[in-house]
Amino acid sequence: MIYLDHAATTPVKPEVLEAMLPYFTEHYGNPSSIYKVAQRNKKAIDDARAVVAGHLGAQPNEIFFTSGGTEADNWAIKGMAEALKEKGNHIITTNIEHHAVLHPCQYLEKNGFEVTYLEVDPDGLVSAEQVEAAIRPETILITIMYANNEIGTIMPIAEIGAVAKKHGIVFHTDAVQAVGHLPIDVHAQNIDLLSLSGHKFYGPKGTGALYVRRGLKLPPLLHGGGQERNRRAGTENVPGIVGLAKALDLACQDMEAKNAKIKALRDYLIDGIKARIPYCRLNGHREKRLPNNVNFSFEFIEGESLLLLLDMEGIAASSGSACTSGSLDPSHVLLALGLPHEQAHGSVRFTLGENNTREEMDVVLAKLPAFVERLRSMSPLYEE
Amino acid sequence: MIYLDHAATTPVKPEVLEAMLPYFTEHYGNPSSIYKVAQRNKKAIDDARAVVAGHLGAQPNEIFFTSGGTEADNWAIKGMAEALKEKGNHIITTNIEHHAVLHPCQYLEKNGFEVTYLEVDPDGLVSAEQVEAAIRPETILITIMYANNEIGTIMPIAEIGAVAKKHGIVFHTDAVQAVGHLPIDVHAQNIDLLSLSGHKFYGPKGTGALYVRRGLKLPPLLHGGGQERNRRAGTENVPGIVGLAKALDLACQDMEAKNAKIKALRDYLIDGIKARIPYCRLNGHREKRLPNNVNFSFEFIEGESLLLLLDMEGIAASSGSACTSGSLDPSHVLLALGLPHEQAHGSVRFTLGENNTREEMDVVLAKLPAFVERLRSMSPLYEE
Amino acid sequence: MYSQKVMECFMNPKNVGEIENADGVGTVGNAKCGDIMKIYLQIEDNIIRDAKFKTFGCGAAIATSAMLTEMVKGKTIDEAMKITNKAVAEALDGLPPVKMHCSCLAEEALRAALWDYAQKNGLTIDGLTPPDNIHEEEHTADSGEN
Amino acid sequence: MYSQKVMECFMNPKNVGEIENADGVGTVGNAKCGDIMKIYLQIEDNIIRDAKFKTFGCGAAIATSAMLTEMVKGKTIDEAMKITNKAVAEALDGLPPVKMHCSCLAEEALRAALWDYAQKNGLTIDGLTPPDNIHEEEHTADSGEN
Numbered sequence A, B: 001m002i003y004l005d006h007a008a009t010t011p012v013k014p015e016v017l018e019a020m021l022p023y024f025t026e027h028y029g030n031p032s033s034i035y036k037v038a039q040r041n042k043k044a045i046d047d048a049r050a051v052v053a054g055h056l057g058a059q060p061n062e063i064f065f066t067s068g069g070t071e072a073d074n075w076a077i078k079g080m081a082e083a084l085k086e087k088g089n090h091i092i093t094t095n096i097e098h099h100a101v102l103h104p105c106q107y108l109e110k111n112g113f114e115v116t117y118l119e120v121d122p123d124g125l126v127s128a129e130q131v132e133a134a135i136r137p138e139t140i141l142i143t144i145m146y147a148n149n150e151i152g153t154i155m156p157i158a159e160i161g162a163v164a165k166k167h168g169i170v171f172h173t174d175a176v177q178a179v180g181h182l183p184i185d186v187h188a189q190n191i192d193l194l195s196l197s198g199h200k201f202y203g204p205k206g207t208g209a210l211y212v213r214r215g216l217k218l219p220p221l222l223h224g225g226g227q228e229r230n231r232r233a234g235t236e237n238v239p240g241i242v243g244l245a246k247a248l249d250l251a252c253q254d255m256e257a258k259n260a261k262i263k264a265l266r267d268y269l270i271d272g273i274k275a276r277i278p279y280c281r282l283n284g285h286r287e288k289r290l291p292n293n294v295n296f297s298f299e300f301i302e303g304e305s306l307l308l309l310l311d312m313e314g315i316a317a318s319s320g321s322a323c324t325s326g327s328l329d330p331s332h333v334l335l336a337l338g339l340p341h342e343q344a345h346g347s348v349r350f351t352l353g354e355n356n357t358r359e360e361m362d363v364v365l366a367k368l369p370a371f372v373e374r375l376r377s378m379s380p381l382y383e384e
Numbered sequence C, D: 001m002y003s004q005k006v007m008e009c010f011m012n013p014k015n016v017g018e019i020e021n022a023d024g025v026g027t028v029g030n031a032k033c034g035d036i037m038k039i040y041l042q043i044e045d046n047i048i049r050d051a052k053f054k055t056f057g058c059g060a061a062i063a064t065s066a067m068l069t070e071m072v073k074g075k076t077i078d079e080a081m082k083i084t085n086k087a088v089a090e091a092l093d094g095l096p097p098v099k100m101h102c103s104c105l106a107e108e109a110l111r112a113a114l115w116d117y118a119q120k121n122g123l124t125i126d127g128l129t130p131p132d133n134i135h136e137e138e139h140t141a142d143s144g145e146n
Ligand SMILES: Cc1ncc(COP(=O)(O)O)c(C=O)c1O
Pocket: A007, A067, A068, A069, A070, A071, A073, A098, A100, A145, A147, A148, A149, A174, A176, A177, A197, A198, A199, A206, A208, B233, B234, B235, B236, C145, C146
């Protein structure tokens, strides 16, 4: 199989699994317990917290483990809204956020909040100026993703952070696609809250974290036991937390060299597709782009059929569309770029990983043009 | 080590871990993806859902996977409150629920809801009559735990379910301590919502599920992607879900025989302690009790010190107190039974598991009396 | 997700293409929804002699187009009128629930082509109403974005 | 959670017991909070000749009681007055943050015993105020119930 869907999820690295294993069957004690065998688990969590904090430029007590990126996003957004509702009811975000941000925002809209969805430019960018222009006296939260999951565009986070700081507004970023892939420094970038998800950087599914700047009063989303310093209840997923930290540690090792390699493959694929297939469009910013993201619209054809053909040849990719199983619902991200509906439907995302090779890119480049041609020949929209 | 804290958490069984392993490194594809390698994971989740449903007497589409018991409790309670807030604002629960139920209730109280905390009797029981008497026209939810985590008392769930049904009120039960340990049939028992947590029956931490009776409109707690039929967003924790189902399946095999064995050990320990140590009290109902639960108050001494002494001998138990690291906060459960503060502070819980032996009970019975005596000799409360 | 039969029909679809001077042509769906299905019929003596399609759509849409056109060939108009989307789905060994609407699309396209034929020839066909392109309902799907 | 030193002092606590006809006895805490500490002092010529304790409380409470009584033995009253809860905690190689208040309890108990001695003997001790049993603040802890 040629796996080109690393933005959806990544395999757990063997070293990561190995780090996790003892915590399933051997060191299983509840970290909140008093006896010695459980204390080791408490230490494992503390160590993991320090590792995660280190890679974000944060302090360990600013890191809270969650069940994934979605929980972190929900917590940050609904929590800040609840905490600051006396201060104001306005939130600024973009129209290309992940649904884990958009849907909480829409939920808040039904509960008395107002949300500005900034429109991105054709490359998927918002500017710090746009953000600043949208600020109102009642603005309490800015939530803007670090890098987009579909088109890979990287937002000007430090600039937006500076604007947020200047106006004294809390700034959250959904960095699920960035953590482990791009260098991050929450203090230099003035980030107040940051979401991450373990399975996007070779860690286990069902793990994530929220960075919360010290001093920010964020009420819990999950109420219950006193875990995570009374902020996130629930027995800690010790193996998951250990795995997340180990994976992040590995991901951040030689990040620059790994990214250079992946970027070269990415550009090879992008240039190859452009050279071989007419009527196609690279979606997302050409330079301000995740090192591993390739997203193309192929005119006149629909994405799912192309994915099926690729799958038959052992190539795993994903459609630009949010939900792969119903084409009535084209990707809100691609529509936000200004793509017509039929192009939004005809998009395919390839996201590369550490182990992909140039040979694999060659296979894709060899097969893809014929697949596109075949579907075009069936398409009522395509007239030579 | 003699591990006697199975109510806190259990080790993952080797068979469970084995079932999970392929989903970390090999079958890692995102279950929502279209390609074949991910479809296998979708099937794994579907199979797991069917297994869990089967053991509860539910339908697969009534099971939703969560990150644990805490999330399931929060979701059920806050979700139903949100869904039914036009209908009424009154909730009925007990004063010995887990904090994962109590704290969401207290949160709702701050947001316009009224909560009746039914007082349990000295054995920790509430009756269906108490529940019925507390019902008001504006009652929208009854949430009562299946079995208590500290004292092991089993509530009359079927009777309470019948009352709820008679009055057309939604009934949720936190069955975290019961699932995998007691036979459950949500339809026969008229349960509308039921929370469970994987790591209480030899499954992995960070996994859980909520049963939601078909037709009940429960809005999501975590908003985002369309996973779990749009009810619980977030990339599915495939290995965790597989592990939870496998563990439940194993737990339900020969449940009766296993329980008979554990119950015999439990009673041996209870009788042995009573015979050997003066001024002690068994907390919780003598018969309507989880097969694995032993909870004693030892007068004149404080629980943590006793736990430390036991730990030095390799015996892992837990204090009756909710939070082991601060004795200012005695267990709300023990206080609810009517225990004076100093007795509530002096409680120790032993919870047995499938692998405990009679020899281990003998070790505990050999050591415990001397430990209690030693601490009593230091206690200003104890005068011979 | 798809049955083997669907994948077969998708990978090697029969009847792809156009019929020149077709006796009836029906187009349903629209690009906005991501589905367009166009069916061409050649009809002689009340019998469908040939059928072809062009489809912009998902795998199920392509497979149902191919199956439907195959099923109608050789049938009388009345027989063809009895072909339901369910029958097409069954012939494909079933479709995932979220994909049933794709088979509706095929049924609609067939009827639109028959309507076109009837209009051109001043006929009325029992039970046939004008096509109205109603393929607009929302469909929710059990999947997440990533 | 606890340092080795704390565990040592807890497992083999020195000075457990009562002093008959003690010159000063101090009791602080109460059973409601789950902590009671009682310290007995034997004082001669302004010097603490012996100290003993009885404690109902957690491991840290017992360890600090033992350490504190050990530390005051042989000290003058003025020297004893300078012993802070921090000093006791340090002598134990530190205490977990949520357990620092247990060392406060020990300091308070010592002062209460000294106050008792002063009262009985009509003395005033520099810096000593009457004990007021203020061990009531909430303490939150980083742990869950299960
Ligand atoms: C940008 C972004 N945010 C949030 C999420 C949600 O993360 P998870 O599925 O781990 O909850 C994802 C991936 O699914 C993502 O790509």
